Each structure stands twice: as C-alpha cells, then as structure tokens.
C-alpha cells in the first residue's frame with residue numbers, strides 16, 4: 001500500500017516546525033511514523049502536508065526536572081526503556097513502555113507520539129494520567145502546559161490544536177507500589193484491556209474512548225466498553241475486574 005500524495009516538509013528547528021504548522025492548511029506532524037504511516041498507507045489519513053520533525057536536533061533529551069522526568073518529542077520509546085533517570089525516578093514508565101509493541105517499533109516510535117496519537121488501548125496515556133503528569137505544547141502563538149487530565153478528549157483526539165507541536169511530556173516520580181498489567185492476544189499487540197496502578201490510584205485503558213481514572217474498590221463503575229472482533233464488552237469488563245485485583249495484589 002502506498003500513501004496518498006502529500007507535500008513533505010522537514011523543518012530544522014522547533015520554531016520552523018511551528019511556523020509551518022501555523023501557515024499550512026491540513027498538516028500532520030510525523031515523528032516515529034509507527035502509527036501515522038500505517039494510517040496513510042491504509043488511506044485512513046489524507047493530510048495535504050506532512051511536517052517531519054526528525055531533523056530537529058536537540059529535541060530528543062530525557063532529563064530530570066521538578067522531581068520527575070521530562071521526555072522530549074524525539075526521544076524514542078526504546079530510549080525511554082533504556083533510560084537510567086527514567087528507571088530511577090519513574091520505574092512505572094520503564095515497565096509500561098516495555099509493553100508497547102515490539103522493540104523494533106519502539107526503536108522508531110516516540111513517547112510523545114504515543115500521547116499525541118491517543119489510541120484508547122495505548123499504555124502511555126494511562127501512565128501519564130494516573131501519575132498526574134503533563135505535556136508542553138508549542139506553537140507560533142507561544143507555549144502552554146496541558147495537564148494529562150485535560151489532554152485526552154476522545155478516540156485519537158487530544159486537546160492539542162492543529163498548529164501545536166507537543167515538545168515535551170513530564171512524568172512525576174512513580175510511587176510504590178505500582179503495577180501495569182494488560183491482556184492482549186499476542187505479545188506486542190495492543191491491549192484488549194489494561195490497568196495501571198500507582199499506589200492507591202488506578203487508570204484503565206482499552207475500555208473507553210480515552211484512558212480513565214477509576215475507583216480501585218469499584219473499577220467497573222460507569223464503564224461502558226465497546227465490543228469488537230477481538231473482545232466483547234462483557235469480556236473487557238471481566239478483564240478490568242481481574243486485572244485490578246492482580247494490580248492491587250501485586
């Protein structure tokens with residue numbers, strides 16, 4: 001499969017990328033391409049312009065700030081997985097990123113891309129939500145901080161405006177005990193359902209249009225997962241119940 005035609009742009013700086021996003025009609029950012037390229041090839045996305053941020057230097061840092069870890073837009077998921085500061089400050093994130101796809105995909109895929117893509121079955125949005133982290137969005141209008149609780153708006157929908165680049169995500173240090181557990185058909189597949197525990201807090205993924213915070217004593221409250229070819233709604237509810245028990249027994 002080949003993507004539909006688009007105009008390709010390769011800015012060298014964040015300011016250039018923001019200027020392009022501000023001036024172009026119907027543009028999409030390309031980071032690791034592990035979600036966007038399949039969408040293009042299946043013709044599920046048909047942007048007129050692609051703004052490839054891979055040539056922007058100095059946007060791949062992982063560093064400690066404000067008692068947590070900051071991960072910039074071009075830090076690959078594999079770099080997060082291997083990062084010493086992440087393992088020390090936020091070991092929950094190290095555990096979660098290992099559940100994302102396979103290593104070859106994590107070699108290209110970015111953590112910020114996962115948050116911007118906002119797949120409901122994705123692990124990392126649930127992690128930033130349960131920890132109360134945030135992202136920094138930059139545009140030619142300036143910079144703003146978006147709390148994780150405000151970021152995820154719907155299935156693959158975020159609070160990012162079309163002209164905004166997600167430049168950095170911040171994860172607070174993870175409390176003990178923590179657990180991230182999911183059920184998928186095969187290792188590396190997207191989860192049918194998953195849970196993330198951070199001390200007494202619980203987030204669910206794969207069971208609603210966005211990751212959701214849930215009451216650990218009653219995790220099914222208000223949940224209305226949809227059924228599909230992979231799992232019925234009832235099975236997803238069953239998984240949430242069992243995975244929550246496991247997470248709190250862990």
Ligand SMILES: Cc1cc2nc3c(=O)[nH]c(=O)nc-3n(C[C@H](O)[C@H](O)[C@H](O)COP(=O)(O)OP(=O)(O)OC[C@H]3O[C@@H](n4cnc5c(N)ncnc54)[C@H](O)[C@@H]3O)c2cc1C
Pocket residue numbers: 028029030031032033034035036037038073099100101102105108109110111112113114116117119121122123124160164165166167188189190191
């Ligand atoms: C076989 C396979 C299995 C997978 N399994 C999983 C899984 O189990 N769990 C999981 O979470 N993911 C999974 N993924 C997706 C993978 O983690 C992607 O890497 C990730 O979702 C997107 O990151 P990316 O850098 O590749 O983004 P891209 O594909 O480049 O972009 C994805 C979307 O995010 C936008 N975007 C990316 N970066 C930015 C930015 N900095 N600012 C604004 N917008 C941005 C793009 O415009 C696009 O809309 C899988 C992918 C494959 C191919």
